[in-house]
Amino acid sequence: xxxxxEPGARLVVATxxxxxxxxxxxxLEGRFELIAAGDLGLPEPDETESTFVGxxxxxxxxxxxxxxLIALADDxxxxxxxxxxAPGIFSAxxxxxxxxxxLAMRKVEERLxxxxxxxxxxxxxxxxxxxxxxxPAVVVEGRVDGTLAFPxxxxxGFGYDPIFVPDGHAQTFGEMEPxxxxxxxxxxxxxxxxxxxxx
Amino acid sequence: xxxxxEPGARLVVATxxxxxxxxxxxxLEGRFELIAAGDLGLPEPDETESTFVGxxxxxxxxxxxxxxLIALADDxxxxxxxxxxAPGIFSAxxxxxxxxxxLAMRKVEERLxxxxxxxxxxxxxxxxxxxxxxxPAVVVEGRVDGTLAFPxxxxxGFGYDPIFVPDGHAQTFGEMEPxxxxxxxxxxxxxxxxxxxxx
Numbered sequence: 001x002x003x004x005x006e007p008g009a010r011l012v013v014a015t016x017x018x019x020x021x022x023x024x025x026x027x028l029e030g031r032f033e034l035i036a037a038g039d040l041g042l043p044e045p046d047e048t049e050s051t052f053v054g055x056x057x058x059x060x061x062x063x064x065x066x067x068x069l070i071a072l073a074d075d076x077x078x079x080x081x082x083x084x085x086a087p088g089i090f091s092a093x094x095x096x097x098x099x100x101x102x103l104a105m106r107k108v109e110e111r112l113x114x115x116x117x118x119x120x121x122x123x124x125x126x127x128x129x130x131x132x133x134x135x136p137a138v139v140v141e142g143r144v145d146g147t148l149a150f151p152x153x154x155x156x157g158f159g160y161d162p163i164f165v166p167d168g169h170a171q172t173f174g175e176m177e178p179x180x181x182x183x184x185x186x187x188x189x190x191x192x193x194x195x196x197x198x199x
Numbered sequence: 200x201x202x203x204x205e206p207g208a209r210l211v212v213a214t215x216x217x218x219x220x221x222x223x224x225x226x227l228e229g230r231f232e233l234i235a236a237g238d239l240g241l242p243e244p245d246e247t248e249s250t251f252v253g254x255x256x257x258x259x260x261x262x263x264x265x266x267x268l269i270a271l272a273d274d275x276x277x278x279x280x281x282x283x284x285a286p287g288i289f290s291a292x293x294x295x296x297x298x299x300x301x302l303a304m305r306k307v308e309e310r311l312x313x314x315x316x317x318x319x320x321x322x323x324x325x326x327x328x329x330x331x332x333x334x335p336a337v338v339v340e341g342r343v344d345g346t347l348a349f350p351x352x353x354x355x356g357f358g359y360d361p362i363f364v365p366d367g368h369a370q371t372f373g374e375m376e377p378x379x380x381x382x383x384x385x386x387x388x389x390x391x392x393x394x395x396x397x398x
Binding site (some may be wrong): 058136137140 | 260338
């Protein structure tokens with residue numbers, strides 16, 4: 001087995017997050033035949049690892065082994081410098097079972113007030129993993145640096161996008177056109193690495 | 200960057216375990232120029248992940264990014280069916296700070312007595328990860344099934360080898376010639392997968 005992804009290959013996308021699935025589909029631009037893990041009835045494994053790459057790998061591995069197809073998974077999150085990298089891999093969990101990111105963004109603001117930090121530096125990380133059923137896996141990581149802005153601005157994107165202004169820009173990820181975000185995002189940067197490795 | 204390992208490439212071996220380093224060197228058979236992470240003064244990162252592949256990846260990633268060289272790491276352990284997979288990723292930690300595997304093997308025997316299990320099924324797992332500095336990483340996993348035998352037999356190998364009899368054989372890994380163990384071990388099987396993926 002060579003580590004190659006042929007154009008048109010069938011890929012299971014191991015995410016149950018519709019926002020992520022949509023972005024991955026945009027980034028992959030019709031290169032592959034994408035199948036949602038949920039559509040195959042695959043369960044969502046617990047994200048028990050302590051790093052983005054570890055969790056992306058775990059999700060891709062589980063989906064590939066259960067489906068018999070090559071699987072792609074993303075694990076990503078927001079890290080805030082003044083909060084020692086929090087929420088990090090717990091980014092989704094800060095939004096609670098209701099996936100309420102308005103609440104999660106308020107939590108970030110409150111924690112910053114609690115620690116009395118003026119530092120607003122933050123970064124988004126995306127780990128992408130591709131796993132072959134019962135075979136090897138490849139993982140890459142992309143990162144974009146920026147600054148937090150409160151209150152949240154913009155209705156686009158998902159998750160913490162409305163409070164994140166990437167360096168060199170004025171708009172939050174929540175305000176940007178999808179095509180603009182896709183050109184610079186952590187997920188897009190990770191995909192550039194993945195493409196260089198596998199295509 | 201293509202995911203290829205050219206023969207003769209320099210590889211940092213990210214293990215501080217002399218037994219593992221020796222086995223990897225035997226398995227890699229002079230294909231690469233191997234450099235020990237300890238010889239470069241690289242620190243040993245905490246194994247904070249909850250899977251073999253996660254920990255192998257973490258160690259390879261850390262060594263590659265710190266050294267600027269392609270790094271290879273192994274994470275491996277013994278899983279006992281009647282102990283729900285323990286010691287698993289904690290295999291080395293059961294041996295304590297003194298790395299006393301005679302103690303660790305006694306612990307396995309005592310736990311089996313405590314749970315009153317007659318089932319002696321067990322397996323060794325080895326995850327191998329290759330990471331490019333600040334680039335992609337590839338991970339594979341190999342597994343060998345067998346049976347536990349007490350008391351420990353044989354002085355070869357390392358770790359739990361003296362209590363593990365691989366299926367279809369009568370000797371423990373501790374009794375086998377290195378060349379025999381290297382032909383069937385979890386680490387060798389993982390390497391076959393890695394080779395298929397990268398060479």
